Amino acid sequence: MSAPHRGAALSTLSLAAMLGLSLLFGAAAPAIAAATKGPDTVADTAARVMDAVVNISTSQTVAPSRSVPTPELPPGSPFEEFFEEFFKRRQQQGEENGGRPRRVSSLGSGFVIDPTGFIVTNNHVIADADEIYANFADGSKLKAELVGRDTKVDLALLKVTPPEGKTLTSVKFGDSDVLRVGDWVMAIGNPFGLGGTLTVGVISARNRDINSGPYDNFLQTDAAINRGNSGGPLFDMDGNVIGINTAIISPSGGSIGIGFAVPANTAVPVIAQLKEFGETRRGWIGVRIQQVTDEIAESLSLGKTRGALVGSVTDDGPAAKGGIKAGDVIVKFDGKDVKDMRALPIIVADTPVDKQVEVVVVRRGKEETLKLAVGRLDENDKPADSEAPASPDKPAPDATTTTKLMGMEIAELTPELRTRFKLKDDAKGVVIVAVQPSTPAADRGLVAGNLILEVNQEATGTPKDVENRIATLKKDGRRSALLMIGDADGQVRFTALPVD
Structure with a gap:
């Protein structure tokens, strides 16, 4: 899916591609107007703030484009002479222009947040710029220096020096x-x-x-x-x-x-x-999380879909030191409710580094409150990952004794299966040797070579363990089972499967 426009730097986005709709009108679509009567006037408010809004103009040096090589054509081709003349003319024009770098400019917007000259804009407005200028409503123009930028939220802070005796509107x-x-x-x-x-x-x-x-x-x-x-x-x-x-x-x-x-x-x-x-310093706790689905919420007795499910915990990270474990569902962080997976990285990132916070998790159906010290995110890292990609499916060997369950064939982990699926020497659990197509297990991305490490937060070592856990869940009237799944790379994720 293409990204929405960011200023003049991005190419046109097809609304049909973005929303999965067909454009029914051949003419340009009219702008959407408010269907109800708006405020009587915004003139007084506009008059107070208009002078604080600035135009941002940038310029940068662009290297000359490299010449396009003449295409190779078979000797005697009727187009050989034409293409040679065409590309020879293009090369001569480039030499006449000296092959010099050229200057390009772009325009955007910004606004003053401090009378001393601090201006906020988007990072993509000033990205790669050699020179930045702020143009004010009164016609004045001041050169701006970049204080810092944040590419993840697309913000930049600039600084201009007002003329002596002039106070900027902010x-x-x-x-x-x-x-x-x-x-x-x-x-x-x-x-x-x-x-x-x-x-x-x-x-x-x-x-x-x-x-x-x-x-x-x-x-x-x-x-x-x-x-x-x-x-x-x-x-x-x-x-x-x-x-x-x-x-x-x-x-x-x-x-x-x-x-x-x-x-x-x-x-x-x-x-x-x-x-x-001059840079961002975001919070980090060292967990790999995934979305809590309706099935996962039911299997964990959450009552409703909420929180972020912890798939794995970074060794010696803040979460590990604070007692957070794989399988926990984080429902509150530093007093803020975690409504879904996407909310947690935003809340953690906004938390000051080294701050001691309380984290409420649901573990085995009960809420527990833990404490940890927030670390600092390495800006080259992802704040939180979703589910790991599945491994290629492989058929089960004929000699393997398997148990069929929930659309899968599972077996005890043997040296032969460890070699076949390239599993690590310290890998544990029950190995999936085959997955039936068009089943919930296949739909959830489970494949041969995955390991069932836990069923509803209880460790499994044999297919019988899995069978017993499933039988207990059925007896208790549960509709789904939460499986902790591992792969050949040691990545862990959770998925819920119907027990019927």
Whole structure:
């Protein structure tokens, strides 16, 4: 799936490809307008904040394009002479231009958050720029220096030096968590390089994941956002910045009423770290997590689908030192509810490094409160991974004694099977030697060579152990069994299978 537009740097995204819909109209789709009457006026609010919004112009040096080699054609081809003349002419033109690097420029938006000259924008607006300038509403232009950037949330902090005796107009961040779907907002930016432009709309949705990074929780708005608006502020009706406009979905590059903004409450700690350290310092606890499905929630007696299921724990990491184990479901972190898997990396990342926090986990159907010290994330690492990819399926050898259960054939781990599936010497569990097609086990990605390490958080060493656990679950009226699955690389994940 293609990513939404990020300013002028990205190619046009097909709305049909993004949403799986067909475009029914041959003409350009009209912009989505608010169906209800908006505020009587936003003129007073706009007048207070407009001067704090700036146009960001950048320039960079681009190396000359390399000449295209003349295609090889069979001797005597009727096109041989034509292509030789064409490419000879192209080479001469390049030599006449001196083969010199060329300068390219781009435009975006930003806003002043401190009268001393600190400006917030998107990282993609200033990425790879040699020079950055902030153009103000009064026509003045100041050179900006990059203080720091964060590629994961797509934010950058710039600094300009105001002329002596001049105080810059600035704006303040608001609380994006109090926004509701339907609240009115206004966007100010530099669409298509036109200069300061204001549009009004509503919050269309919250916590949108557009697959642009590990911390996606965008605000969605129908306020018109176009190329060049990137990095500009999204205001509430009191003039507080509640978002930074970052991306749009559009078949043509123009607004169709689907724009996305980084929430202020996500941006504020990032900006504070960039201002203090010139880099981000995110929290990390060292767990590999996966989504809690309805089946997993039922098998773990969670009551409802919630939390993040711990698949594995990094040795000597903060989570391991705090007592978190594989199979735990983290439902609360530092006083904040973990609604789903995607919420945990965002909460942990916003937690100060070295802070002592309480973590509530569900273990064997009961809540336990643990304590740990948050570590620092290596920015080259992923904050949390999903399920591990499956290994290629392999048929069971004829000599292996197997037990058929839940769409699988399982067997005790023997030296022969360890060799066949390239399992490590210290691998334990019951090996899956075959999976029947079109079964829940196949749908969950289980394949030959996987190991069943636990059934409902009880270790298994033989197929009989698995059978006994399943029989107990059926007797207790449970509909699914939670399996801890290991692979040849030692990666662990959980999956729930129906016991019928």
